[in-house]
Amino acid sequence: MSADSHPPRSDMEIEARALAVGKWANLFMAVAGIVTALLSRSDAMLVDGLYSAVNFLSAIVAARIGLSIARPANRRRPWGYDFDEALYVTFRSMILIGILLFALFVSLSKIATYLTGGAVPTLVFGPIAIYAVTIVLICAGLAFSYHRAYVATGRRSAILQTESKAALIDGAISLGAGGALLSLPFLPGTALEPLIPIGDALIVVILVALIIWQPVKLFLRSLADLAGISAPPATVAAVARRTRAAALETGFRYLRCAVLRAGRSHYVAVYLDPQRPVTAAEIDAFQSRLRTALDEAIGSLRLEVVVTERRGPETKAASLLP
Template sequence: MSGDKAQHLTVERRALTVGKWANLFMAFAGLLTAWLSRSDAMLVDGLYSAVNFVSAIAAAKIGARVGLPPTRARPWGHDFDEVLYVTFRSLILIGVLVFAAVVSGMKIWTFFSGGSVPELVFGPIAVYAVVIVSICLALAFNFHRAYRKTGKRSAILKTEARAALIDGALSVGSGAALLSLPFLEGTVLGPYVPIGDAVIVLVLILAIIWQPLATFRTTLADLAGVSAPSGTHAKVARATRDLARDKGYRFHRAAVLQAGRMHWVVVYLDPDRPIAAADVDAFRDLLAARLEDLIGATRAEIVVTASDGLKPAGRTG
């Protein structure tokens, strides 16, 4: 492992360790506050932090494996573990938000059905909101700083920074809204104060669920083998074409996939003359080094062929 990669891994590991223990504290604080205040919004906040705590443990292990060389058990390495992590983490967050929506919906249904709804206790909410918002902002800053230090190539750190901001937004929104409910007493909305936290939860869910949904869609495309963004593909094609021209090879095309911070590049070449296997290896290593500077961590493979590897349109077999 190169010095820069080792340093980046250390920075990532430290940031995730800080996040892990901070989220454990926030999870306990959220669940305790939910019990003391009888608030569904605080329960959602605590569950969200609990998901972040468990995710930080998995993220640290996955981050240490990304970039390791292939083995017999994992012939393609561990690069796609990062994408799997982000995908399933997004699904878990979506599940937590859906669960919160169901709980809040049931509370609203109970209220309008004439059932008994527990009265909120606002004291613990005020203390919780101030403490948790401060921690979330500090975590988001720490993750973003680590993300910049590692070259803005860690999908894990980027995801954790966004998660910390979402957690902080949940705390700010739910705390401020809940603490404003007592001021509704004596107004036309006064009778609905008992379900105020349930309504707040539903509004917050509608505001933030698009982020994990967008992340899930992006990582699902990576897992499905969809081509990397056009800008990345253009850089790879240009660098490969220039290198092939220097070597006197015919460049057909390049296939580029992205798996988190790692890029997979397959280049189709026609040497137009007999060459040794060592020449192909040298071309691959030189290309991988150039692409590392252009797009980040890259695994390159060379296919020596007379065609470009693409079937004509409409052909599936």
């Protein structure tokens, strides 16, 4: 027996509105970053602009993903579209990691050029000041908008969580790069004066080292979802507790459960031994009650109820299952 539970339409609408605002804000920041990079000759500003460009394209894809995961299962996708969200987060994180590594490579190349006696371009600071202040304010507003939508939808949307963190990272890049670049004119006469020509490159290296762990963490989490690795122990334990309680009330013997995470949703299979003859209607009623209980505990899910007398596929492995 199977059953599905999905976020209500209002949650999808809240997510869509937040993503729409983010899409156009990121387009503005992307254009502003690239223009500022050309005017100021700053690699840090170029990285910031490219980061926003990726966020703009991602917001378009995210909106489509948000709609697709609400679609019911069909003949083409018998298990539904929930894993599209995990797929999106995986590739989104890979692109962000790629941009940061590209920025690191460019900056290290500039440092190497300077250390070997090559010429590096002189920065123009005027455009940087205007850009930094504007972008930091926009990113702060975006991060707040995404987080508010994330909370309003029950803290279950991996898309909104990812975009909120991306906005914070973008703002951190702008704040750190802008503030550090604007401090360079004050370094003559200090011990750091020799670093002025490569200050832009050094700032990028520091920023990459500080923030690259965030997309890496998201990538590993979404990759685990796609690989079919079990949901976090706390989630599995919550499912096991509620299933065991529901089974005890009905007189069934609870055997085990399996839980996979797919973005904001979960795939749950529970294994029961009724220990007596039962009708399909009884199993359906049990499934309906359990789905309600699990929806309150872990959010939207697809639930399978498997009637069997076996503890697990393998005796040794089964002893480790909840």
